[in-house]
Amino acid sequence: MDQARPGRDILDRALRTSWLAALALAATVAPGRPRDAAAILAGQLLAFLHFTSLRKIVKLFTEGRRDRRLALMIAAKVTLVYGGLAALITLGGVRYVPLCAGFALPFLMLFLKSIMLALGAGPASLTARRATETARSLGNAAKPAVFLLLLGVAALLAFSALPGVALADEAAHGAPATHDAAVAHGGAAVAHGDAAQHNEEGAAELPNWLVILHDFNPGNPLVSWLEKNQVIVFAWIAGLLFLLVSWLAMRKPKMVPGPFQNAVEWMVESMEEVCGGLLGPQIDKHFPLIGALFFYILTINMLGIIPGMKSATSSLDLTLALALITFLYVQFWGIWNLGIVGYLDHLAGSPRDAIGWAMLPVMLPVHVLGELAKPVSLSCRLFGNIFGEDTLIVVFVGATALLIKASLVALAVPPMAGITALFMMLQTLTSIVQALIFSLLATVYLYMMLPHEAHAHEEAHETH
């Protein structure tokens, strides 16, 4: 943002991103190997110190104040960063790989940001307004940075070449058995072996962040609990997201709504309109459940599109629970509105004449079975659609991974990524349509149960 010191923002951005990356990495590793997490953070801290002091030195140097302060800064920097690194390695007994990973993170981020800048893929303001200035002044900082990065990579290679040091140790940790299982399953680079093992249906799944967390911390009880109950966890995440959006939108409701409130109100109102067309004026009483079902299922379905997340509806457990809630709700309102006798009469097919009573032994089981089939069909439809769509994407990702494994990267990635993106668009459509169908069918079932005019009743019987 500061025009006087251009070049600062890209460095700041890179440092900020690298802090986030380091924290995420450390959090992933932490429960199983706290020492490695600490090493990553220490490396990141040292690299951060390195960059901030380097910036200070360059600033002092270009301003022409080449006095004692500059020399002191340089000495302090060298002592702090390189001395710190040396001390950590020799005294602290830290493993090289996490330390080097932590130390290389800011370099990597700076490198990536520079590539982004060069390709013009950065934010519009960055490329349009500041690109030339930033690139010019970045030259000063980037040259030593790249030099140090190369030095770091060379050092890492040198260390790994030594027999019996860190990297070999790391490779042994990486459990080749699970990796082979993943390859056999068609998901070498992306799908982890664990994902296949934990799935009861025997079909592959893309690993989500819980599975990855579990792979890194196999022994941790909390992590393995989360991993075992991932459907619930992702359902919770979706629920929290849903609550957060509704709370944010309706925190301070205004007569003339802002854009956010407007968007949410539009969604809710159009859904209410669609259901109201079926249910009539009674929609006011039932929309809380139906609307909640729609938006909750929509949130869960859409969550699966984000990499590392999973649609909780691709498990029959969750969809069956939702369908049973709908079923009990519909039956409750049926009994409430029709009364016990009216409800039984409805189940018997409303016999009014001799033929009706004669057909009773046939009609009653048919109607009861029809009622019981509703939750089954509701849950299986949602589960099958979402799961099928997920499986389709897994198959294509797995094929891509196999091609990458056969080192056909150039052949594999662009068309495969295109096909997968196409299927993801289809997944978006499926998510919306399935959420809509679930809630609309719930509305229809409710409509069949509620008392209405004679012709509507006949219609309801035809649909059975």
Add this chain to the structure above:
Amino acid sequence: MLFPAALGLGLPLGIGLAAIGSGIGIGFLGKGAMEAMGRQPEILPKLQVAMIIGFGFAEALTIYAFVTMFFLQGRIG
């Protein structure tokens, strides 16, 4: 015929047959809806809702076959 072999032949065939049925059903629905839309464009919103519900019912049949396949897939061997 061995049970796994029978499953391996039967499951994909079953899905295909179910898909034929669903496809015919959805096709008829879509045809009817399109014709109605062309004749009376003003009923579009109501028509769409009914059409999507119909699609849901027709599609469910294939989904049942699909779910059956997933439950039995592990036993192909």
